[in-house]
Amino acid sequence: MRLTIGIDVGGTKAAAGVVDDKGRIIEKLKRSTPAASPPETEQVIADVVTELASRHEVAAVGIGAAGFIDGTRSFVLFAPNLAWRGEPLRTSVQEKIGLPVFVENDANASLWAEARFGAARGYQEVFLIAVGTGIGASLLIGGDIYRGRFGIAGEPGHYRVVPDGRLCGCGNRGCWEQYASGSALVAEARDFARRSPEGAMRLLQLGGGTPEGISGPQVTQAAREGDPAALRCFQIVGNWLGQGMADLAAIIDPGCFIIGGGVSEAGSLLIDPARWAYERSLPGRGYRDFADIRLAELGADAGVVGAADLARRFVAAQA
Amino acid sequence: MRLTIGIDVGGTKAAAGVVDDKGRIIEKLKRSTPAASPPETEQVIADVVTELASRHEVAAVGIGAAGFIDGTRSFVLFAPNLAWRGEPLRTSVQEKIGLPVFVENDANASLWAEARFGAARGYQEVFLIAVGTGIGASLLIGGDIYRGRFGIAGEPGHYRVVPDGRLCGCGNRGCWEQYASGSALVAEARDFARRSPEGAMRLLQLGGGTPEGISGPQVTQAAREGDPAALRCFQIVGNWLGQGMADLAAIIDPGCFIIGGGVSEAGSLLIDPARWAYERSLPGRGYRDFADIRLAELGADAGVVGAADLARRFVAAQA
Numbered sequence: 001m002r003l004t005i006g007i008d009v010g011g012t013k014a015a016a017g018v019v020d021d022k023g024r025i026i027e028k029l030k031r032s033t034p035a036a037s038p039p040e041t042e043q044v045i046a047d048v049v050t051e052l053a054s055r056h057e058v059a060a061v062g063i064g065a066a067g068f069i070d071g072t073r074s075f076v077l078f079a080p081n082l083a084w085r086g087e088p089l090r091t092s093v094q095e096k097i098g099l100p101v102f103v104e105n106d107a108n109a110s111l112w113a114e115a116r117f118g119a120a121r122g123y124q125e126v127f128l129i130a131v132g133t134g135i136g137a138s139l140l141i142g143g144d145i146y147r148g149r150f151g152i153a154g155e156p157g158h159y160r161v162v163p164d165g166r167l168c169g170c171g172n173r174g175c176w177e178q179y180a181s182g183s184a185l186v187a188e189a190r191d192f193a194r195r196s197p198e199g200a201m202r203l204l205q206l207g208g209g210t211p212e213g214i215s216g217p218q219v220t221q222a223a224r225e226g227d228p229a230a231l232r233c234f235q236i237v238g239n240w241l242g243q244g245m246a247d248l249a250a251i252i253d254p255g256c257f258i259i260g261g262g263v264s265e266a267g268s269l270l271i272d273p274a275r276w277a278y279e280r281s282l283p284g285r286g287y288r289d290f291a292d293i294r295l296a297e298l299g300a301d302a303g304v305v306g307a308a309d310l311a312r313r314f315v316a317a318q319a
Numbered sequence: 320m321r322l323t324i325g326i327d328v329g330g331t332k333a334a335a336g337v338v339d340d341k342g343r344i345i346e347k348l349k350r351s352t353p354a355a356s357p358p359e360t361e362q363v364i365a366d367v368v369t370e371l372a373s374r375h376e377v378a379a380v381g382i383g384a385a386g387f388i389d390g391t392r393s394f395v396l397f398a399p400n401l402a403w404r405g406e407p408l409r410t411s412v413q414e415k416i417g418l419p420v421f422v423e424n425d426a427n428a429s430l431w432a433e434a435r436f437g438a439a440r441g442y443q444e445v446f447l448i449a450v451g452t453g454i455g456a457s458l459l460i461g462g463d464i465y466r467g468r469f470g471i472a473g474e475p476g477h478y479r480v481v482p483d484g485r486l487c488g489c490g491n492r493g494c495w496e497q498y499a500s501g502s503a504l505v506a507e508a509r510d511f512a513r514r515s516p517e518g519a520m521r522l523l524q525l526g527g528g529t530p531e532g533i534s535g536p537q538v539t540q541a542a543r544e545g546d547p548a549a550l551r552c553f554q555i556v557g558n559w560l561g562q563g564m565a566d567l568a569a570i571i572d573p574g575c576f577i578i579g580g581g582v583s584e585a586g587s588l589l590i591d592p593a594r595w596a597y598e599r600s601l602p603g604r605g606y607r608d609f610a611d612i613r614l615a616e617l618g619a620d621a622g623v624v625g626a627a628d629l630a631r632r633f634v635a636a637q638a
Contacts, residue, residue, distance in 0.1 A: 068603050068606065068607060077603065077606045077607050078603040078605075078606035078607065080602070080603070085606055086606060123468075124468070125467060125468040139570075141460060141465065142461075146460065147572070148444060148571060148572025148573065149442075149443070149444040149572055149573055149574030149575075149608075149610065150572055150574070150607055150608045151572070152572050152603070152607060153570065153571055153572035154570065154572075155569045155570065155572075155602060155603075156569060156570045157569075158569045158602035158603075159566035159567075159569045159570060159602075160480070160562060160565075160566055160600070161479070161482070162482060163480070163481060170602045170603065172600065172602060175602070243479060246479075247478035247479055248478075248570065250474045250475060250476075250477045250478045251458075251472065251473065251474065251475045251478060251567065251570060251571070252467060252472055252570070253466070253467025253468055253469055253470070253471050253472035253473075253474075254467065254468055255468030255469070256468075281479070281491060283399070283474060283477035283478075283489045283491060283494070284387050284396065284397040284399070284471070284474075284477075284489065286397075287387065287396045287397035287404060287405060288387060288396055288397065288469055288471060289468075289469045291468065
């Protein structure tokens, strides 16, 4: 049994893990990454691999990155929330570490992990929606990751839900991730606190007295305590989430949606209003089946486990 | 070489053709269909098959219908613009004619024809957008029609593009087909004529003097003559079409869009503004490839040819 390393690279930190063929993490490390500097991020990746490979016999490295990855799984073409533009991530890291490297979109890596070891087991057509700062997403078709013609399918975070809507990091306006993400949740809470400080008393208390101090986990905490303002924020964001899932079902008709990402840790606070909006908005409702809606099971480890397993599969296919 | 019959069933008429294995139509018939009565429509289908089968040796019948078809290709679950709700179309027709019957979404049938014999040849990932009264659509993945978990993938005509937007036949508001279809083109032209009769003089002239008299082909005719009001209508509808294609590309990343349906006969009048909006709106533009945008090649025959060829494939797979 050979081990592989999976790395999940986000805007501010990278998690790396040595993973076996059952999806178990043998050892895990975390590092900060400078979002603005691709070369420094690549050095961080190389260093953490070198450290892990000194203690384990490793066959390959999989990198899950929050960006559009090209069809050859080598380049980060574009990352809406990172500085990568046409970055040859695979070659750069491979030259530094001397191991086969496989680059994948981070949401694709997470979905692969859920399909192999988690909540998506047994489904053939699955849409993963990772609700974090933005929306990461990935699509399983026929039991395999679907990548599209140019490698970058499954980016519904940037389909337009509001004409002339909120400005997005991708440069467009009205993108879904500006309405159904953790950022949107925080924006709603802060806006609430600005417009109606009395109604948002608990949120302001948790945020240290100012709207700008309110964070996502604090909105979740207040909602768990039953605070009406915080619950309303989850309803608004959950409603946008469910409407988007209905749109995706009209286009893709999946058997299951997996809801992951940091905000999904709020569980039914997010899922219940999303399910309500999905079922109310699905075109042809009453004459068709609803997709299952399930919470991701592998949590923050999904990206590491999936990237490692995809790297294992990649070298096996090449052998 | 065996022949099969393909039938394209719309809201007001059905076209039936005897088709050979090269996609050539040997004989074709047209009939009126009463949209409000599924049993009468089924009798029309049975009669036209019986007539054609009396003159040709036919192995199977494929029906392309404008509705959501279930995963077994037997039922019309729901048709936004027809009276069919959970209609067992396959069994009903099969009992009447004594030949194997295969039911398919009409846009799926058209895309299959374009993939085998028309504009989609050589592509593996294709989105067909049929711009008619509404929007029919179909998705080719890995060279095959993608049907989703429950058989009804590829209905982007009913994804929401405007919150609380125009009411749609499906019961929701703001569906894409209310903005990027032939109906939308006519609605824009009539609205123009109501608000600014002087600016829409040519449209009113063609429409017999009243806004309600203006028809889709008349808008196309006026635009071909260079009438600014008619050109503006095509720009508005083309803009919605291209924005939607950018949204679909964010989700599916196809190699090619095929634009078909009655309105596509306007050619560059529709395609040029659509391409402009698509290229301006595509998330990650500048860092990724644009999909090809091509006009359908088989015109109004695509549904008949595709349904017949799918029926041929269906009986071959069962043999």
